[in-house]
Amino acid sequence: MIARSEPGCQADLWKRELGMGITRPEELLDILELDRGLLAAAKAASKGFHLLVPRGYVALMARSDPKDPLLRQVLPLMEELRDPPGFCPDPVGERKAVRAPGLLQKYRGRALLLVTGACAIHCRYCFRRHFRHGDDCARPGRASAAIAHLARDPSISEIILSGGDPLLLDDPAIAVLVGKLEAIPHLRRLRLHTRVPIVLPSRITDGLCHTLKASRLQPVVVLHTNHARELGVAARNALRRLRNAGLALLSQSVLLRGVNDDAGRLADLSEALFQCGALPYYLHMLDRVSGGADFNLDEAAALQILDQLRTLLPGYLVPRLVREAEGRPYKVPIDGATLKRAPVSHRTYGEMTSKNR
Numbered sequence: 616m617i618a619r620s621e622p623g624c625q626a627d628l629w630k631r632e633l634g635m636g637i638t639r640p641e642e643l644l645d646i647l648e649l650d651r652g653l654l655a656a657a658k659a660a661s662k663g664f665h666l667l668v669p670r671g672y673v674a675l676m677a678r679s680d681p682k683d684p685l686l687r688q689v690l691p692l693m694e695e696l697r698d699p700p701g702f703c704p705d706p707v708g709e710r711k712a713v714r715a716p717g718l719l720q721k722y723r724g725r726a727l728l729l730v731t732g733a734c735a736i737h738c739r740y741c742f743r744r745h746f747r748h749g750d751d752c753a754r755p756g757r758a759s760a761a762i763a764h765l766a767r768d769p770s771i772s773e774i775i776l777s778g779g780d781p782l783l784l785d786d787p788a789i790a791v792l793v794g795k796l797e798a799i800p801h802l803r804r805l806r807l808h809t810r811v812p813i814v815l816p817s818r819i820t821d822g823l824c825h826t827l828k829a830s831r832l833q834p835v836v837v838l839h840t841n842h843a844r845e846l847g848v849a850a851r852n853a854l855r856r857l858r859n860a861g862l863a864l865l866s867q868s869v870l871l872r873g874v875n876d877d878a879g880r881l882a883d884l885s886e887a888l889f890q891c892g893a894l895p896y897y898l899h900m901l902d903r904v905s906g907g908a909d910f911n912l913d914e915a916a917a918l919q920i921l922d923q924l925r926t927l928l929p930g931y932l933v934p935r936l937v938r939e940a941e942g943r944p945y946k947v948p949i950d951g952a953t954l955k956r957a958p959v960s961h962r963t964y965g966e967m968t969s970k971n972r
């Protein structure tokens with residue numbers, strides 16, 4: 616099914632915004648009125664994984680606050696250059712899960728198609744920050760081996776588009792890809808893992824919504840968002856467009872020190888997501904990737920936060936705390952039953968959410 620044509624301005628706006636993303640640390644520091652003393656570290660730490668952040672996302676950051684939780688996710692810091700033991704370039708062993716160029720299978724019944732190495736934003740904690748994107752993707756025109764593998768394996772019923780961010784393919788490329796996947800009779804669901812509706816909301820075009828809505832594959836969009844302040848007006852409108860197209864919306868987050876390591880912040884995020892029609896799904900422990908150690912929390916701290924979060928929200932808004940572990944047949948739940956319980960907090964939601972976020 617080919618996407619309907621759209622007015623050129625709507626279809627191309629997101630490409631223009633993507634092209635105008637901030638890549639120079641000095642520009643980011645100046646816009647945010649931050650001390651240029653951070654510049655040398657930002658330049659050194661961004662050499663292997665460069666700075667990239669859309670201007671609309673920067674507009675959601677506080678000025679003059681080097682600890683702003685949105686800034687923290689994108690600003691390269693000297694800490695990235697120090698790896699404690701246990702941190703490595705491929706922390707969940709994805710290289711062993713490759714079935715064809717750009718096709719990974721980690722779990723029974725579903726497979727991941729990495730359709731691009733590009734992202735709209737570079738998240739400093741990303742577990743794929745060392746991925747060889749040029750070689751390892753099933754980009755348009757290079758996906759035939761992956762599609763052939765999927766067609767040969769009737770045990771796979773769900774295909775997950777990932778990357779990079781799959782929504783950086785343009786509407787015609789997505790329509791062609793979805794058409795090829797629809798032609799595989801044993802595929803039932805089409806899942807997209809994406810941060811784009813949050814960080815580049817103009818990408819959610821009518822054409823994209825139409826392609827997904829019209830597919831015979833049942834579409835599921837899994838958002839990646841880590842903080843309620845990421846859900847500005849534009850992102851909320853983008854999620855509304857996806858919902859209005861009848862797509863199921865789930866959300867996953869990474870538990871990040873200095874960003875969302877606080878039950879009140881996570882409660883705000885779940886509430887905001889549900890208002891937008893998205894259900895919180897997973898809260899991931901950080902994958903121990905080289906360069907990401909400064910975001911890491913240990914499991915005891917994570918369990919304390921989860922325990923507090925459960926006191927703030929109805930059960931259906933509490934995401935499952937999990938860790939991905941190489942070779943395991945499913946994401947491993949971090950079980951609250953193992954928590955040596957601290958005294959239950961009797962603070963009210965208002966008390967827990969009143970501090971500056």
Ligand code: SF4
Pocket residue numbers: 733734735736737738741742743744778779780810839
């Ligand atoms: S793949 Fe996702 S987490 Fe990694 S840099 Fe891209 S948007 Fe961020």
